[in-house]
Amino acid sequence: MKNSDRMNIRLFKPSLGQEELEAIRDAFERSWVGLGPKVAEFEEEWTRFTGSRIAVGVNSATAALHLALASFRFPEGKKVLVPSLTFSATASAAMYNRLIPVFVDSDPVTLGIDFEDAERKYDSDCVAIVPVHYAGHPVEMERLVEWSAARRLKVVEDCAHTVGGMYRGKMLGRWGDIGCFSFEEKKLMTTGDGGMMVTDDPDLFRDVKAMRWVGIDKDNWRTAERYTASDKDAMHWYYELNVLGYKYNMNDLAASIGLVQLKKLPAFNRRRSEIIRLYLDGIAGLKGIDPLLPFEPEKYPYQMFGIRTDRRNELIIRLKSLGIATGCHYTPLSMQPLFRKYSTGCPYIESEHNRFITLPLHADLADSEVEFIIDALRKFSRNENETDR
Ligand SMILES: Cc1ncc(COP(=O)(O)O)c(C=O)c1O
Secondary structure, three states, X not given: OOHHHOOOEOOOOOOOOHHHHHHHHHHHHHOOOOOOHHHHHHHHXXXXXXXXXXXXXXXXXXXXXXXXXXXXXXXXXXXXXEEOOOOHHHHHHHHHOOOEEEEEOEOOOOOOEOHHHHHHHOOOOEEEEOOEOHHHOOOOHHHHHHHHHHOOOEEEEEEOOOOOOEEOOEEOOOOOOEEEEEOEOOOOOOOEOOEEEEEOOOOOOOOHHHHOEOOEOOOHHHHHOOOOOOOOOOOOOOOOEOOOOOEOEOOHHHHHHHHHHHHHHHHHHHHHHHHHHHHHHHHOOOOOOEEOOOOOOOOOOOOOEEEEOOOHHXXXXXXXXXXXXXXXXXXXXXXXXXXXXXXXXXXXXXXXXXHEEEEOOOOOOOHHHHHHHHHXXXXXXXXXXXXXX
């Protein structure tokens, strides 16, 4: 095989540059790298960006989902409806709160939560639902919110795959009671690891800041400013513990990166959309290869792109031989040993996920790399047709 026959194309890749380095340098120079003023600034920017009343920065979307469900104080043993086709965190968040995940099958077209299956699985012990905008494709939120309200279910949106996606004029993450975002390195924007939770209901977030900061009801960077103040207060160091907290805070290094990434997000999302358009045009009509979703890249930002094919493993190995990284998102959680005991069956996705291949998508992907991947898919599709004959 000639060198030109092979590339080295990553599946996901963060897009980081000089501006992020400068922002970290500033944090070093201030010598404040833990929970500090940059986290507060990033939270402020996030409320402006999403239009939410409150945003709280945490160290992952996993932490955000945990605290989001915790903030409702549901009695132990109640049930939370979650899609089977998602990352572990969506269901683990229920278990961290001693709640039971109820796995719901996927809509065959959008791969979002299947409403009929949700209806079948719903019972009076259900207290919440966590829709996932899979790959960034929006769940029909107007329908989900109405359906949930009729059953008094709280709605926590898992927005790990979308940042800035507008659905029917409202940003994803603002449709439910709480929205949770991820800034993990594979996501639409990154802080290394990080997450943000948003709500319009201050009561719901009454204890969330203490819960993300080991239970302490004060920001120590604010109190630190008072340690050497010329006042007559000898108790500046005092804090109270009223709630069980976790070490889930975002730190100033992450927030400094996040503030820069948020500015770059529109350009990242535009580039991702261009790449998906190239993919869609390039694979249109290929026999045996279908887009994973009804992608609408001019309308929504996507974190993942993928296809469906009956010859998944063969194609993965072919792409691998060309230096093209692939993945499969996800093995449905209802099939995972950890969660199997909660499963009451998600027959569609438990079979259909065997046809999924995730293809490279990130803002730094070059047109030539996308063309190389499309070319490989075309050749594979042609071979398939030859084998058919
Ligand atoms: C759908 C979904 N939810 C939650 C998470 C958890 O995000 P984080 O890595 O920020 O904890 C992920 C991460 O990949 C995800 O894909």
